[in-house]
Amino acid sequence: MSALPEVGAEAPVQTRTPSAVDLFMFSASSWLLHRIHYDTPFTTEHDGHPGLLIHGPLQGVYLVQTAESWLGEAARLRSISYRHLAPAYLGDTLECGGSVTAADEDGVEVELWARKPDGTVTTTGKARFEKSLMRGEK
Amino acid sequence: MGVITEEARRWADREYPRFEMTVTATDIAKFAHATGETDPIHFDREAAIAAGYPDVVAPTLFPYVVRMHASALVPPDQIEADGSPSGDVPPLPTRRAMAGETSVEFGQRVVAGDVITVEKRLARMYEKEGRSGPLVFVEMEFTFTNQRGELVSRENFTRIYR
Numbered sequence: 001m002s003a004l005p006e007v008g009a010e011a012p013v014q015t016r017t018p019s020a021v022d023l024f025m026f027s028a029s030s031w032l033l034h035r036i037h038y039d040t041p042f043t044t045e046h047d048g049h050p051g052l053l054i055h056g057p058l059q060g061v062y063l064v065q066t067a068e069s070w071l072g073e074a075a076r077l078r079s080i081s082y083r084h085l086a087p088a089y090l091g092d093t094l095e096c097g098g099s100v101t102a103a104d105e106d107g108v109e110v111e112l113w114a115r116k117p118d119g120t121v122t123t124t125g126k127a128r129f130e131k132s133l134m135r136g137e138k
Numbered sequence: 139m140g141v142i143t144e145e146a147r148r149w150a151d152r153e154y155p156r157f158e159m160t161v162t163a164t165d166i167a168k169f170a171h172a173t174g175e176t177d178p179i180h181f182d183r184e185a186a187i188a189a190g191y192p193d194v195v196a197p198t199l200f201p202y203v204v205r206m207h208a209s210a211l212v213p214p215d216q217i218e219a220d221g222s223p224s225g226d227v228p229p230l231p232t233r234r235a236m237a238g239e240t241s242v243e244f245g246q247r248v249v250a251g252d253v254i255t256v257e258k259r260l261a262r263m264y265e266k267e268g269r270s271g272p273l274v275f276v277e278m279e280f281t282f283t284n285q286r287g288e289l290v291s292r293e294n295f296t297r298i299y300r
Contacts, residue, residue, distance in 0.1 A: 016174070025172035029165075030206040033221035034235070046220065047234050056237030061173045061199050068198065076244075077198050083239035 004074055004108050004131065005100050011070040011110075013097040016062055018054055020090055026058045054088040059123040063112040066096040067127055075107055075129035082112070082125030092116055106130050141272045142265055146228045154225075154258040157208035163194045163250040169203050170196075186249070196248035201282045201291040204254045228263065230299055232274045238296035245289035253285040261294060274299040 018026075020038075027037050035042045036053045043049050060082050068077065088094060098112035107130035114123040159165075163183070170180035178185035179195050186194045210223045218224055222235060248254060262277040276297050282290040 022172070022174075025168070029168035029172040030203045031210050032206050033210050033217060033223070035221040039221075042220070053236075057199070057202050057240070058173065060202075060240055061197070064198050065173070065175075079241070079243045081239065081241040084237055087236075 004071065004103065004129070007100050007103050009100045011066055011098045011112075013095050014062070014066045014069070015093060015095050016114075017093040018058065018090070020052065023052060023054065023058075023090060026055055030057075032057075049087065050089060052090040054090065054092065054094070054122075056084045056123065059084070059088065059094065059114050060125070062094060062096045062114055063098070063123065063125045063127070067098055067110055067112055067129065070098075071108075071129055074131065076132040078107070078128045078130045080112075080125055080127040082123055084123050086120050086122045088114070088116070088122040092122075094122065101126075140265055141231055142263060142274060143229070146230055146263070149228050150260045150263050152260075154208075156255055156257050157204075158253055158255050159204045159207055161196065161200075161204070161248055161250060161252045161254055165203065166194050166196045166200065166248075166250055169200055173197060173199075183250075191247070191249055193250040195250075198244065198247075199242070200248050201242075201254070201256070201280075201293065204256050204282060205258070205280045205293070205295075208256045208258060228274070228276060228299070230274050232272055232299035234300050236298050236300070238275060238298040240293065240295050242291055242293045244291050246284055248284070248290060252290075254290060255283050257281045257283075268300060270300065272300075 023037050036047055043052055094114045096114045098110050100108050101111050102109040110127050112125040113121055115121045167181050175197055179189050183194050209226050212223050216224045259279050261279040265272055265274045278295050280293045284290050
């Protein structure tokens, strides 16, 4: 089992620019019918957005993936809370990163974020990872 | 004063039916591709078994897929103009919905063949004055269990209506 990172360690930043097809696949795979993710005229005229929205839950997935690929098989996600501070639209690039804020003998607490290249944070979260004994741990 | 009417408050007391979803390897592969996963444990049964799982394993946040089906897998006449399932939309003048805060705890992982039951209740409904008018916060609580009665996940999700 590899060691977990120490307090202050930072995750490698992952850059995501979901396409219209990516947004559609996320809606379709979860049976999410909300039009603001695939119907541009509705989204701009009815909801007053400049374009299709990148799903909040998809950004949640990006945060989880950023931490999971960093911590690897050494730890498993036990809990996460995240909230959305600003909308992200089709065409936006999201830089996702995070750092360890606390560590104990069982695991680590990490803070995670997704932001646009101009620094606007769209989603921020806190998660707890605990050491796992094996990959397929029950 | 306030936009949460008595009718909306009574709506909050409703009980939601339990929903059961038999999770297939196809369901898992779709969500895994949609989110850019590349680890073969999400696509290849042999790889999942070699990694210690009984079958293809779902990405961590897969229970989201189960709760969305629980809400939205209804006949088209029960879907609102914005695509939201009618049973999810409170009778409020604030109709434009956005995702707010999500908190999730994880138990057992989901693997292909699992039968996941989700129970849903409205935990809180409250309002705040936003820059562009009233905002209504509707917090739902979801509990996911598998066919052995083990906890898979517990999630609190707040949707914001403006």
